[in-house]
Amino acid sequence: MASRMHTERPESQFPVTALGSDFRRESPHPPPAGMGVCLLDGFQLASANGRIAVPGSGERLLALLSLTDRAMRRAEVAGTLWPDASESRAFGSLRSAVSRLGEAGRDALRADAVDLALAPGVSVDLRGARALALRLLGAEPRESDLSGDVVAVLSRDLLPGWYDDWVLIEAEDWRQLRLHALEALARHLCEAGRFGEAALAARASVRSEPLRESAHATLISVHLAEGNQWEATCQLDRLRSLLREELGVEPSGRVLALFTPAETVTPR
Amino acid sequence: MPADRVGLLIIRAWVEAGSASPLRAQLRWTTDVGRGLENSITFVDVETVQSAVAEWLHEVLAAGESQGEGDAVTPQ
Numbered sequence: 001m002a003s004r005m006h007t008e009r010p011e012s013q014f015p016v017t018a019l020g021s022d023f024r025r026e027s028p029h030p031p032p033a034g035m036g037v038c039l040l041d042g043f044q045l046a047s048a049n050g051r052i053a054v055p056g057s058g059e060r061l062l063a064l065l066s067l068t069d070r071a072m073r074r075a076e077v078a079g080t081l082w083p084d085a086s087e088s089r090a091f092g093s094l095r096s097a098v099s100r101l102g103e104a105g106r107d108a109l110r111a112d113a114v115d116l117a118l119a120p121g122v123s124v125d126l127r128g129a130r131a132l133a134l135r136l137l138g139a140e141p142r143e144s145d146l147s148g149d150v151v152a153v154l155s156r157d158l159l160p161g162w163y164d165d166w167v168l169i170e171a172e173d174w175r176q177l178r179l180h181a182l183e184a185l186a187r188h189l190c191e192a193g194r195f196g197e198a199a200l201a202a203r204a205s206v207r208s209e210p211l212r213e214s215a216h217a218t219l220i221s222v223h224l225a226e227g228n229q230w231e232a233t234c235q236l237d238r239l240r241s242l243l244r245e246e247l248g249v250e251p252s253g254r255v256l257a258l259f260t261p262a263e264t265v266t267p268r
Numbered sequence: 269m270p271a272d273r274v275g276l277l278i279i280r281a282w283v284e285a286g287s288a289s290p291l292r293a294q295l296r297w298t299t300d301v302g303r304g305l306e307n308s309i310t311f312v313d314v315e316t317v318q319s320a321v322a323e324w325l326h327e328v329l330a331a332g333e334s335q336g337e338g339d340a341v342t343p344q
Contacts, residue, residue, distance in 0.1 A: 161304060163276055163301050163304075163305075168278065172280070211294070211310055212282075213284050213287075246310060247289070247292075247310060247311075247312050248312070249287060249288060249289045249312055250287075251287075252284050252285065252286035252287040252290075253286035253287075254285060254286040255286075
């Protein structure tokens with residue numbers, strides 16, 4: 001199972017209003033220990049006891065609340081999840097989604113008469129991953145951030161295969177952030193002389209977007225820093241072949257400028 | 269009642285500074301979002317992207333029209 005980033009959220013007290021069977025009474029107990037929502041590489045709700053199965057409508061509800069990270073008005077939730085339905089049908093679909101979450105699924109939810117939100121104490125892997133990426137792009141990442149294990153976290157897409165508008169924007173935002181963070185990680189590791197791990201991070205960026213020249217430039221820089229002119233030249237050749245085949249263009253001057261004439265090794 | 273098919277086309281565009289053709293426009297598309305994004309291609313010029321978008325819209329229209337013919341009620 002993929003490692004998850006847990007963020008601690010303070011418990012909050014919310015007023016209780018029970019109106020009808022779709023409203024859940026506020027539980028005096030916090031959610032089960034270790035309850036978390038995973039959005040990277042696909043949706044998953046789990047606690048310390050293992051995965052909690054929820055129907056598709058429940059997944060979409062919890063994913064939306066996890067991404068917005070705030071209490072949402074029920075009307076906003078219904079309108080976002082069922083944009084093509086009438087208001088009454090959307091509200092009905094929302095009530096159904098909440099009730100079908102089941103006891104365990106509803107532990108992840110905080111609901112009152114007006115608002116819905118993720119229950120306090122429920123972690124979301126994306127939040128920790130974003131914080132990690134931002135630290136890597138900042139001036140002083142933590143020592144624990146500079147790890148080959150981090151490459152796996154930064155290689156995961158947000159909810160792949162989900163095409164709702166509210167997901168696509170967030171997914172693209174995360175994708176750009178993680179690609180930049182992978183390159184930054186490679187640079188930090190390279191500066192620390194950890195060339196193997198640096199190359200791992202740079203290659204992950206190349207794999208995520210093969211046509212992104214900055215990813216290739218980062219990998220080439222790692223090879224050159226380690227003194228591997230041959231590897232660097234081979235990587236340039238791969239980029240050149242790819243760009244010619246896919247786009248009919250040559251590598252940019254930025255990539256070519258990484259090489260001095262003496263560093264260019266002619267392949268046999 | 270059958271659900272209407274929905275096409276989806278996403279264009280991810282960025283600029284490669286220093287390139288002779290700096291535009292990169294990656295298109296991913298489908299004429300039926302229920303099947304996921306089935307196709308992907310990247311272009312470097314605006315006109316080709318415009319042509320590809322127009323072609324996709326025609327495909328969506330054709331797919332919708334053929335679905336409508338299939339749903340037509342046969343008079344008894």
